[in-house]
Amino acid sequence: MDKRLINWFKFASPQAFYPLAGRMMPWFWAAAAVFGIAGLYVGFLVAPTDAQQGEGYRIIFLHVPASWMSMFIYLVMAFWAGLGLAFNFRLSGMMATALAPTGALFAFLSLWTGALWGKPMWGAWWVWDARLTSELILLFLYVGFIALQSAIDDPRRADRAGAILALVGVVNVPIIYFSVKWWNTLHQGSSVSLTKSPSMAMIMLWGMLLCALACWMYAIAVALMRVRTIILERERHTEWVRIELSSKE
Amino acid sequence: MFWNSFSEFLAMGNHGVYVWGSVGVMMIAMIVEPVLLIRGHKSLVARLKRQLRADRRTLSQG
Numbered sequence: 001m002d003k004r005l006i007n008w009f010k011f012a013s014p015q016a017f018y019p020l021a022g023r024m025m026p027w028f029w030a031a032a033a034v035f036g037i038a039g040l041y042v043g044f045l046v047a048p049t050d051a052q053q054g055e056g057y058r059i060i061f062l063h064v065p066a067s068w069m070s071m072f073i074y075l076v077m078a079f080w081a082g083l084g085l086a087f088n089f090r091l092s093g094m095m096a097t098a099l100a101p102t103g104a105l106f107a108f109l110s111l112w113t114g115a116l117w118g119k120p121m122w123g124a125w126w127v128w129d130a131r132l133t134s135e136l137i138l139l140f141l142y143v144g145f146i147a148l149q150s151a152i153d154d155p156r157r158a159d160r161a162g163a164i165l166a167l168v169g170v171v172n173v174p175i176i177y178f179s180v181k182w183w184n185t186l187h188q189g190s191s192v193s194l195t196k197s198p199s200m201a202m203i204m205l206w207g208m209l210l211c212a213l214a215c216w217m218y219a220i221a222v223a224l225m226r227v228r229t230i231i232l233e234r235e236r237h238t239e240w241v242r243i244e245l246s247s248k249e
Numbered sequence: 250m251f252w253n254s255f256s257e258f259l260a261m262g263n264h265g266v267y268v269w270g271s272v273g274v275m276m277i278a279m280i281v282e283p284v285l286l287i288r289g290h291k292s293l294v295a296r297l298k299r300q301l302r303a304d305r306r307t308l309s310q311g
Contacts, residue, residue: 044258045252049262054262054263054264055261055262055263055264055268056261056262056264056267056268058261058268059267059268059271062271062272062275063271066275101282102282105278105282108278109274109275109278112271112274112275113271113274113275116267116268116270116271117267117271119267120264120267218279221283222282222283222286225283225286225287225290226286228290229286229289229290229293232290232293232294232297233293236297236300241297242301245294245297245298245301246301
């Protein structure tokens with residue numbers, strides 16, 4: 001038990017995590033590709049036409065995973081940021097910084113695919129509906145986090161300032177998630193929920209879950225890539241980075 | 250397989266623009282992001298190596 005604890009803390013140091021992240025990356029890329037191909041195959045070639053929405057509904061195979069990821073990455077980012085704020089772990093702040101651009105990208109993709117779904121289904125690219133507006137605020141929170149951190153030169157201070165913004169912004173995530181229940185929105189209710197059986201055909205659900213898994217694997221792979229660059233940049237004056245760089249000459 | 254022909258698949262029941270517009274942008278984003286990251290990592294490693302060599306030179310001369 002003790003040994004296991006020590007091992008976990010060992011990987012909490014940037015020096016130990018850097019090579020570990022490098023070794024894990026190819027596996028997450030491979031998993032992202034496999035799940036992505038399987039998900040798109042099921043979603044675009046196997047799943048039948050939706051009775052109400054026609055073929056346009058296939059956008060949800062991208063829209064729902066992108067939206068889930070935009071919310072989930074924010075929670076993970078706020079978790080790391082909070083951990084860094086509370087315990088001053090060096091790696092936590094780097095993880096939060098590494099996740100923000102990918103989260104912003106998924107928030108943008110959620111809005112983009114949503115607009116392309118909304119035009120044929122609702123007749124409008126955009127409406128100021130509670131779900132859409134709160135998702136837009138999520139995108140702004142990501143952008144604000146990135147802008148705030150890049151405006152502060154000292155990385156440790158940037159981590160702390162960003163962490164506070166990230167933690168305050170967490171309140172927005174349940175607002176997005178429950179907006180379709182709390183308010184009478186144009187955006188439809190969730191098709192998949194934890195508490196009741198999904199209101200969609202099994203094959204469609206499988207396609208969506210496979211695409212969501214692909215997005216998960218992609219997000220982890222990309223975050224590992226970015227955190228490696230951040231580690232190298234911030235630890236560039238340390239001995240281990242010098243040894244790491246010389247070993248590859 | 251669900252589709253009768255490839256052109257039917259591309260048309261997506263008159264929703265082709267919207268469906269492929271979503272797929273295209275998402276694909277591009279998920280290719281561009283890692284490519285930029287790989288380039289950024291490589292240029293950082295190259296920069297740090299140059300600095301390291303420069304430091305060694307000043308050390309050996311001094």
